[in-house]
Amino acid sequence: MKPSVDRIGDPWGGRVPHGRHEPWPARVDTHLAEGVEAGMVQRWVQAASILHSDGDAMDIAVVDGRMVGVRGRAVDRVNRGRLGPKDLFGWQANASPDRLTRPLVREGGRLVEADWETAMGRVVSRSRELLGEQGPGSIGFYTSGQLFLEEYYTLAVLARAGIGTNHLDGNTRLCTSTAAEALKESFGCDGQPGSYDDIDHADVIALFGHNIAETQPVQWMRVLDRLEGADPPRLLCVDPRPTPVARRAAVHLAPRIGTNVALLNALLHEVIRTDRIDHEYVRTHTVGFDELAARVEDCTPEWAAGICDVPASRIVEAAELLGTADRLLSTVLQGVYQSHQATAAAVQVNNLHLIRGMLGRPGAGVFQMNGQPTAQNTRECGADGDLPGFRNWQNDAHVEDLARVWNVEPSTIPHYAPPTHALQMFRYAEQGSIRMLWISGTNPAVSLPELSRIRSILAQERLFVVVQDLFLTETAWYADVVLPAATWGEKTGTFTNADRTVHLSDKAVEPPGEARPDLDIFLDYARRMDFRDKDGGPLITWHDPESAFEAWKRCSADRPCDYTGLSYGMLRGGSGIQWPVNGQAPGGTERLYTHGITWAHPDVCENYGKDLVTGAADSAVEYRSLNPDGKAMIKAAAYLPPHEAPTRDHPFQLTTGRTLYHFHTRTKTGRAPQLNAAAPDVWVEASADDAARAGLGEGDLVEVSTPRGTLQGRLRVTGLRPGVLFVPFHYGYWDTPTGVGPEPTVPGRAANETTITDWDPASKQPVFKTAAAALTLVARGDGTPAPAPTTTASAPTAPHGVPATTGGPAAHATQESAISRDTEEGDR
Amino acid sequence: MNGIKLALRTLHHGERDLVDDLMKLSERHRTEHEIHHVATDVAIWSREHVQRLADTATHYDLDLDGPPGNSSPGLFAALRKKASEVTGNRPEPGLLLLRDLRETHLAATYNSLHWEMLAQAAQASKDTRLLALASSCHPRTLRQMRWTNTMIKNLSPQLLTSL
Numbered sequence: 001m002k003p004s005v006d007r008i009g010d011p012w013g014g015r016v017p018h019g020r021h022e023p024w025p026a027r028v029d030t031h032l033a034e035g036v037e038a039g040m041v042q043r044w045v046q047a048a049s050i051l052h053s054d055g056d057a058m059d060i061a062v063v064d065g066r067m068v069g070v071r072g073r074a075v076d077r078v079n080r081g082r083l084g085p086k087d088l089f090g091w092q093a094n095a096s097p098d099r100l101t102r103p104l105v106r107e108g109g110r111l112v113e114a115d116w117e118t119a120m121g122r123v124v125s126r127s128r129e130l131l132g133e134q135g136p137g138s139i140g141f142y143t144s145g146q147l148f149l150e151e152y153y154t155l156a157v158l159a160r161a162g163i164g165t166n167h168l169d170g171n172t173r174l175c176t177s178t179a180a181e182a183l184k185e186s187f188g189c190d191g192q193p194g195s196y197d198d199i200d201h202a203d204v205i206a207l208f209g210h211n212i213a214e215t216q217p218v219q220w221m222r223v224l225d226r227l228e229g230a231d232p233p234r235l236l237c238v239d240p241r242p243t244p245v246a247r248r249a250a251v252h253l254a255p256r257i258g259t260n261v262a263l264l265n266a267l268l269h270e271v272i273r274t275d276r277i278d279h280e281y282v283r284t285h286t287v288g289f290d291e292l293a294a295r296v297e298d299c300t301p302e303w304a305a306g307i308c309d310v311p312a313s314r315i316v317e318a319a320e321l322l323g324t325a326d327r328l329l330s331t332v333l334q335g336v337y338q339s340h341q342a343t344a345a346a347v348q349v350n351n352l353h354l355i356r357g358m359l360g361r362p363g364a365g366v367f368q369m370n371g372q373p374t375a376q377n378t379r380e381c382g383a384d385g386d387l388p389g390f391r392n393w394q395n396d397a398h399v400e401d402l403a404r405v406w407n408v409e410p411s412t413i414p415h416y417a418p419p420t421h422a423l424q425m426f427r428y429a430e431q432g433s434i435r436m437l438w439i440s441g442t443n444p445a446v447s448l449p450e451l452s453r454i455r456s457i458l459a460q461e462r463l464f465v466v467v468q469d470l471f472l473t474e475t476a477w478y479a480d481v482v483l484p485a486a487t488w489g490e491k492t493g494t495f496t497n498a499d500r501t502v503h504l505s506d507k508a509v510e511p512p513g514e515a516r517p518d519l520d521i522f523l524d525y526a527r528r529m530d531f532r533d534k535d536g537g538p539l540i541t542w543h544d545p546e547s548a549f550e551a552w553k554r555c556s557a558d559r560p561c562d563y564t565g566l567s568y569g570m571l572r573g574g575s576g577i578q579w580p581v582n583g584q585a586p587g588g589t590e591r592l593y594t595h596g597i598t599w600a601h602p603d604v605c606e607n608y609g610k611d612l613v614t615g616a617a618d619s620a621v622e623y624r625s626l627n628p629d630g631k632a633m634i635k636a637a638a639y640l641p642p643h644e645a646p647t648r649d650h651p652f653q654l655t656t657g658r659t660l661y662h663f664h665t666r667t668k669t670g671r672a673p674q675l676n677a678a679a680p681d682v683w684v685e686a687s688a689d690d691a692a693r694a695g696l697g698e699g700d701l702v703e704v705s706t707p708r709g710t711l712q713g714r715l716r717v718t719g720l721r722p723g724v725l726f727v728p729f730h731y732g733y734w735d736t737p738t739g740v741g742p743e744p745t746v747p748g749r750a751a752n753e754t755t756i757t758d759w760d761p762a763s764k765q766p767v768f769k770t771a772a773a774a775l776t777l778v779a780r781g782d783g784t785p786a787p788a789p790t791t792t793a794s795a796p797t798a799p800h801g802v803p804a805t806t807g808g809p810a811a812h813a814t815q816e817s818a819i820s821r822d823t824e825e826g827d828r
Numbered sequence: 829m830n831g832i833k834l835a836l837r838t839l840h841h842g843e844r845d846l847v848d849d850l851m852k853l854s855e856r857h858r859t860e861h862e863i864h865h866v867a868t869d870v871a872i873w874s875r876e877h878v879q880r881l882a883d884t885a886t887h888y889d890l891d892l893d894g895p896p897g898n899s900s901p902g903l904f905a906a907l908r909k910k911a912s913e914v915t916g917n918r919p920e921p922g923l924l925l926l927r928d929l930r931e932t933h934l935a936a937t938y939n940s941l942h943w944e945m946l947a948q949a950a951q952a953s954k955d956t957r958l959l960a961l962a963s964s965c966h967p968r969t970l971r972q973m974r975w976t977n978t979m980i981k982n983l984s985p986q987l988l989t990s991l
């Protein structure tokens with residue numbers, strides 16, 4: 001029996017309860033296009049999701065060279081066959097009729113079709129000109145969090161050693177750079193300590209600014225299954241919105257936006273005051289405890305209550321939960337990373353685990369989550385502001401080692417300063433020192449803050465813009481050359497999820513028209529530019545995904561993210577494997593730091609740390625004296641007020657975020673009918689109190705304005721914390737009449753029209769969550785409710801009149817438990 | 829005793845100057861968003877230092893002012909802000925930025941040396957009040973220096989090679 005479930009109306013599907021310390025039972029989710037039966041599928045091709053950071057393993061169904069559906073992989077450790085709504089329906093976007101099928105070049109101000117020869121010729125001749133006139137610092141690369149490992153690595157080699165530029169970053173800067181920085185600050189090195197299996201073992205799960213139900217729906221299914229099973233965990237939720245997590249939490253704290261450090265300092269204060277500390281762990285494995293204890297001494301719950309506007313008693317309850325946990329699992333995401341004092345706050349969560357000795361055992365783990373699906377690979381491969389293989393740009397031995405791998409002189413690889421972060425690259429372009437920007441797989445004209453500024457930078461005559469993407473995005477409108485790319489399902493490669501699990505994703509169908517895999521485009525560019533190593537041989541010696549993977553393995557050897565024991569053969573047919581995989585750990589590594597801290601030694605560590613307030617870099621000497629033996633570092637931080645506070649003119653705090661049915665700038669999810677129908681347009685959320693005070697109701701058309709810009713949307717009244725407005729981010733303009741941005745006839749729609757240009761000084765992650773904003777009525781509603789889902793944190797407080805979000809027959813997917821699957825296979 | 833008064837006075841002066849430098853840096857370089865925000869954040873430290881120096885000074889028969897006001901940036905600041913926006917998309921302001929960072933760095937270094945002197949004098953005279961003051965303020969002065977130093981280091985390769 002295969003129950004069929006509307007996975008828009010019931011996004012998490014049915015429960016398969018499991019008790020504590022029991023393995024999570026499989027449940028295989030399948031969605032096939034209308035009229036296609038399982039028996040008609042000619043091939044099932046192994047893949048994994050790139051629509052969020054879980055990397056849910058799945059098989060793509062192929063009929064006559066077309067994708068016709070997906071099915072979860074029951075054997076996989078990450079999802080045990082389950083798929084989220086984005087996984088189930090997102091694949092349809094691949095076949096959209098508006099895919100780019102030929103390169104475009106700008107002629108007389110307009111983009112016109114061209115062949116690859118012409119398009120690449122222009123990119124290469126502009127690159128050569130700029131290298132000759134201005135040097136490598138005039139060229140920058142801004143990539144994605146959705147390409148494959150092989151592609152990032154190739155890009156990193158060609159940018160850093162071929163061009164020799166320091167300007168290479170990914171949009172992972174917007175979603176995951178704080179995770180990486182927080183891990184480096186505490187453990188000296190990036191790499192998630194825990195494993196998703198920790199969900200099966202924890203007795204307390206604390207989610208800090210992490211709406212896991214919408215951002216990682218499959219792992220939320222796992223939590224839900226535990227909540228229904230024996231000995232369920234208790235949840236702590238820190239979030240200003242009434243998320244599905246908040247509804248199931250034992251304690252929910254909804255602090256004022258921008259006050260995370262104050263709240264965490266109070267939680268640490270309580271844990272230390274009640275002496276719920278693993279003194280042995282602190283002594284053996286950490287440095288810096290005394291400073292933390294001194295720093296939080298005055299941070300009482302009453303003190304924090306004043307700043308965060310949550311009851312002190314609730315903070316005490318939360319601290320009890322954290323302090324009495326036997327196996328504590330914490331997760332952190334954008335509510336912390338895209339907010340004020342991002343790194344400082346994320347590091348305090350690490351501190352909580354260090355002082356409680358909650359690391360390296362089943363159920364005791366910390367997740368500094370990733371937003372983007374292949375974010376981990378940009379970090380490992382050095383495509384996001386780090387050097388490949390977690391090498392330390394300040395450590396000459398590391399740079400020499402990298403130069404040896406690439407067979408170039410160390411001076412070829414820029415390492416006089418940290419790799420330039422994304423927002424600084426746009427600043428250099430604004431000033432005119434960067435003259436060429438190659439944007440691959442991302443859409444900054446929607447996703448970066450203060451969009452009018454970003455549009456004016458991209459529109460500059462002197463800036464040569466190359467855009468490599470699937471569709472004519474808002475950003476592509478500004479390009480001088482547009483390169484049509486193949487995507488997931490149309491190319492082969494590997495990628496790594498938030499818990500270090502590496503998956504292989506195979507090519508299932510041909511890309512449309514002349515679209516090419518990103519890897520082929522980068523290799524073509526490298527060949528045309530004729531990049532050479534120091535002996536005159538070609539700098540890039542590989543030619544396809546598997547040979548690129550083998551090259552990466554050599555670069556990762558003996559580094560923490562060691563892939564040397566992996567191969568395409570091992571990944572194909574089986575399940576994902578967690579790095580490091582090498583001689584000592586041939587089957588992969590489930591948890592890091594099981595026997596103390598491994599990679600923080602001064603000779604090994606990925607960076608020497610930064611000042612959490614100023615971002616000033618510490619030197620090797622300072623690091624050595626602070627941490628000579630390479631222990632974990634407990635780093636205290638004082639609370640600072642946010643940079644933009646509400647005023648009389650802008651009385652609200654505006655926060656933005658991702659929601660269940662859309663991903664990134666909706667280039668794919670907006671083209672998947674079921675996902676688009678569930679959340680077709682932007683909306684604005686306000687609390688019932690604030691709406692009543694302003695005389696506003698469900699469905700009223702409102703304007704949100706900040707000193708940077710405005711947007712309009714219909715109002716949804718929810719259980720959000722008073723004083724806050726929420727707008728889902730990344731609604732853009734490709735599906736509006738202008739196609740590119742707001743105009744007199746098309747009001748602002750993207751949340752980033754309004755967000756502030758400001759970033760965390762340590763991680764350089766932009767702040768998308770602390771703008772001060774005003775809310776005004778544009779037009780009374782006509783009875784149409786806001787286009788916001790009712791199944792999520794956007795659920796209306798007064799449900800009458802708002803129809804429930806459902807998907808109808810087109811959104812049905814089957815789910816079959818492992819047992820019925822066995823019998824069925826037995827039947828055959 | 830007079831030497832200590834002198835040191836307090838000099839530091840008080842120096843920290844007030846640094847507040848001024850940092851606020852100028854912040855306003856003049858509004859389009860350098862990180863500079864703008866962090867300069868404002870670390871100016872708070874110097875403001876606090878000025879206040880604590882003034883409080884301590886009363887024990888030494890010395891009357892020093894509190895920190896400079898910060899509420900209205902005034903006409904000049906408004907002009908500087910406009911200027912920073914107008915020139916925000918040209919390369920030359922990069923040089924101005926490096927110069928302002930250098931001046932701020934030197935001002936912080938100057939203060940750091942004086943905190944050092946004050947701490948030494950406090951040790952010699954077994955003055956625990958002074959020692960406590962210096963040891964709680966001096967680390968933040970060092971952080972201000974490290975910040976300006978880091979920014980100069982990170983920005984100068986691009987700004988100086990692109991002219």
Ligand code: SF4
Nearest residue numbers: 174175371372658664
């Ligand atoms: S939508 Fe934002 S948070 Fe999510 S993956 Fe994209 S950049 Fe990261």
